[in-house]
Amino acid sequence: xxxxxxxxxxxxxxxxxxxxxxxxxxxxxxxxxxxxxxxxxxxxxxxxxxxxxxxxxxxxxxxxxxxxxxxxxxxxxxxxxxxxxxxxxxxxxxxxxxxxxxxxxxxxxxxx
Numbered sequence: 802x803x804x805x806x807x808x809x810x811x812x813x814x815x816x817x818x819x820x821x822x823x824x825x826x827x828x829x830x831x832x833x834x835x836x837x838x839x840x841x842x843x844x845x846x847x848x849x850x851x852x853x854x855x856x857x858x859x860x861x862x863x864x865x866x867x868x869x870x871x872x873x874x875x876x877x878x879x880x881x882x883x884x885x886x887x888x889x890x891x892x893x894x895x896x897x898x899x900x901x902x903x904x905x906x907x908x909x910x911x912x913x
Contacts, residue, residue, distance in 0.1 A: 885891065896902040
């Protein structure tokens with residue numbers, strides 16, 4: 802009985818370099834790895850930029866809300882002041898003191 806022989810491995814023409822086909826495969830793998838790495842870096846940078854923009858927008862929103870609160874408080878004070886100035890006794894006092902207005906002595910009633 803004969804023993805089956807193991808197939809002989811071909812040795813490359815240049816020891817340590819491998820065949821041209823093997824080198825092309827390694828080069829393609831390396832190129833794909835570089836492309837994927839660059840894509841991951843670009844994606845990470847875009848995520849960082851988007852996060853930064855969101856934080857800036859949130860800061861502007863908070864500033865705008867604070868400004869809105871201040872304007873609403875001022876509006877409320879102005880409404881109170883307008884109500885106080887429009888009160889009947891205040892209008893009567895201003896008319897008498899500043900405009901020298903008075904209620905007429907003779908009031909006639911005119912019927913239509």
